[in-house]
Amino acid sequence: MIHFSQAAFWIFALSGGATSSPPAAVPVEKEPFHRPVFTNSEVQVLDVVIPPKTSTLFHTHLHDLLGLTISSAPSKNEVPGQKPTLEPADPEGEVWYEPFPSASTHRVENVGNTPIHYLVFQVLGKAAADAPASAWPDRDVGRVAFENARVRVVRIDLAAGEAAADHKHMTGYGIGTLTGGRLEEDKEPSRSVSEAGFVRWGDRSLHHTIRNAGDAPISIFEFEVRN
Numbered sequence: 001m002i003h004f005s006q007a008a009f010w011i012f013a014l015s016g017g018a019t020s021s022p023p024a025a026v027p028v029e030k031e032p033f034h035r036p037v038f039t040n041s042e043v044q045v046l047d048v049v050i051p052p053k054t055s056t057l058f059h060t061h062l063h064d065l066l067g068l069t070i071s072s073a074p075s076k077n078e079v080p081g082q083k084p085t086l087e088p089a090d091p092e093g094e095v096w097y098e099p100f101p102s103a104s105t106h107r108v109e110n111v112g113n114t115p116i117h118y119l120v121f122q123v124l125g126k127a128a129a130d131a132p133a134s135a136w137p138d139r140d141v142g143r144v145a146f147e148n149a150r151v152r153v154v155r156i157d158l159a160a161g162e163a164a165a166d167h168k169h170m171t172g173y174g175i176g177t178l179t180g181g182r183l184e185e186d187k188e189p190s191r192s193v194s195e196a197g198f199v200r201w202g203d204r205s206l207h208h209t210i211r212n213a214g215d216a217p218i219s220i221f222e223f224e225v226r227n
Helices: 007-017
Strands: 035-038 042-048 059-061 064-071 075-078 085-087 095-098 103-111 118-121 140-149 151-156 167-169 173-177 180-187 191-193 197-204 206-208 211-214 220-225
Touching: 007 197, 042 197, 064 151, 064 220, 095 140, 095 151, 103 206, 118 197, 173 180, 173 206, 180 220
Parallel strands: none
Antiparallel strands: 035 042, 042 118, 059 103, 064 095, 064 118, 075 085, 075 103, 140 151, 151 220, 167 206, 173 197, 173 220, 180 191, 180 211
């Protein structure tokens, strides 16, 4: 993932050594390659797609980020007043978390030949220390891909026709896909997922079921936010 050097930014800002004003920055949700697809009081979901040989605008992050790498490429990360740093491509399917205790500004240039595609959750609320995680049964097909005090991500890989065991969500949660296909949730009619990316957000649920209704394997990620 692309790391944001907050320390470098603040050292530069406080030093007064700049010979020109730093470039204007926009809020991350206003940056053209960071497309908001869902917002509520808990999260804002961004579909981030940076085409090859393209740079974002300078943009500012105010909230912690929880992300899934769908596709990646080498990139340059530039903090105002600093030389850009080269970042290698991320592994496909990597789940990552980036905290922002204070505002941080940067821009990203995709220097590769394939798009950089992230599914990103901006965590808007304050952390709740007593918020529980999902209650997964002893026999399940999911595995925890990432977990800390604020968020939890479970990856579910399903073969064609396979279903995940019935499980609970004690907090709000998002469903994201690494691959396309067809999903059936809670015995409702299946929906087509034409490409990788965000599918939907759900409220807490005592019984959540997922089935791969397609004819090819599918990888699903459940993102829980403990606010």
